Amino acid sequence: MQGLLIAEDDVICRKTMADLFIEAGYNVMVTTSAANALYGIIKKTAQVVILSSQFDELTASELIPLLRQCNRDLTIILVSDDLPLPSIRRARRAGIFYHALKPANQEDREEIRQAVQCAFRTRSH
Numbered sequence: 001m002q003g004l005l006i007a008e009d010d011v012i013c014r015k016t017m018a019d020l021f022i023e024a025g026y027n028v029m030v031t032t033s034a035a036n037a038l039y040g041i042i043k044k045t046a047q048v049v050i051l052s053s054q055f056d057e058l059t060a061s062e063l064i065p066l067l068r069q070c071n072r073d074l075t076i077i078l079v080s081d082d083l084p085l086p087s088i089r090r091a092r093r094a095g096i097f098y099h100a101l102k103p104a105n106q107e108d109r110e111e112i113r114q115a116v117q118c119a120f121r122t123r124s125h
Contacts, residue, residue, distance in 0.1 A: 002025075002026050002027060002047065002048070002120050003026075003027045003029065003040075003044075003045045003046045003047050003048070004021055004026045004027065004028050004029070004046065004047075004048050004049075004050070004116060005028075005029045005030075005031065005037060005040050005041070005045075005046035005048070005049045005050070006018055006021075006028065006029070006030045006031070006049075006050045007030075007031055007032075007034075007037045007049060007050065007051045007052065007055050007056075008030070008032070008050065008051075008052045008055070008079070009032055009052060009054065009055055009056065010052065010102070013052070013079070013102050013103065014030055014032075016103055016109070017050060017079075017103060017112065018030050020103070020109055020112070020113060021113075021116065024113065024116075024117075026116070027045075029045065029046060032055075032056065033056055034055060034056040034058055034063060034066075037049070037051075037055075037056075037063075037067070038066065038067070038070055041067055041070045041071045041074060042070050042071070044071065046074070047073070047074070047075065047120070047123055048074075048075045048076075048077065048097075048116060048119045048120060048123070049067060049074060049075070049076050049077065050077045050079055050112070050116070051063065051064070051067075051076055051077070051078055051079065052078075052079055052080065052102075053078060053079070053080035053081075053083045053087070059087075060078055060080075060083075060087070060091050060096075061087060061090045061091060061094065064076060064078075064091060064094040064095065064096065065094055068094065068095050073123070075097045075119040075120075075122070075123055076095065076096045076097055077096065077097055077098045077099075077100060077112070077115050077116065077119060078091050078096045078098070078099045078100070079099075079100050079101070079102050079103075079112065080099070080101070080102065081101065081102050083099075097115075097119050097122075098115045098118075098119070100112050100115055
């Protein structure tokens with residue numbers, strides 16, 4: 001089963017993405033805790049992570065290296081509203097797969113859906 005972990009503090013955004021991916025047939029786990037995110041990654045129940053730029057009082061730049069240490073094969077999609085370009089560059093160097101805006105409308109939801117679909121396809125190759 002394709003395990004997708006949504007690590008997002010924003011309740012509305014988290015629910016929107018969870019509903020979208022549950023409908024698409026993914027095994028979706030959601031969390032607001034960095035400890036739970038790390039647990040899901042260590043147990044390899046999550047192959048793809050959607051990570052917000054600020055999560056559980058940690059920045060993505062702080063959390064991405066930890067996630068990578070737990071599972072080098074992990075695919076990370078960073079989701080944010082207004083992340084400065086230097087922060088995005090740091091996240092890319094740390095190994096994110098994709099950066100997307102938080103899904104505020106149908107186009108944004110389609111973008112994140114396609115990014116997740118591509119992430120799983122890339123993993124299987």
